[in-house]
Amino acid sequence: MKIRLTDFDEPFVTAGTVFTFTGEHPFDKGPVDFMLCEYHSGKADRCEFAFYCVSGYHSGSLEYVLPIEAKAEGAVAAVSTQWLKEHWKSHVYGGCEACDVMLSNRIWDQNEKYKSNTKE
DSSP states (O other), X not given: OEEXXXXXXXXXXXXXXXXXXXXXXXXXXXXXXXXXXXXXXXXTTEEEEEEEEOSGGGTTXXXXXXXXXXXXXXXXXXXXXXXXXXXXXXXXXXXXXXXXXXXXXXXXXXXXHHHTTOOO
């Protein structure tokens, strides 16, 4: 199941979520996948999450360590969906808008709640 970042109405996303978008230089032209992963930088201005590229030539490369402002509120180990919607182009990847990013997570495929909320 894939859903547009801008249509995703949950308050947060968790590690393992894949963000797919159309890449441009320096990435391959075509689909590029970034995975949200735990990453403990030890810096006070960073949260414990980062994006790794998991497709093409850049696969396995650390792309962006998220700032502390991106962390979801509360006791959850997650990133704020609203922060990602508002800052995708300026902070994560400047080559596309948040509305051009598709999310997927294997856990969603196993959860009935998400199966009825698919918007492609």
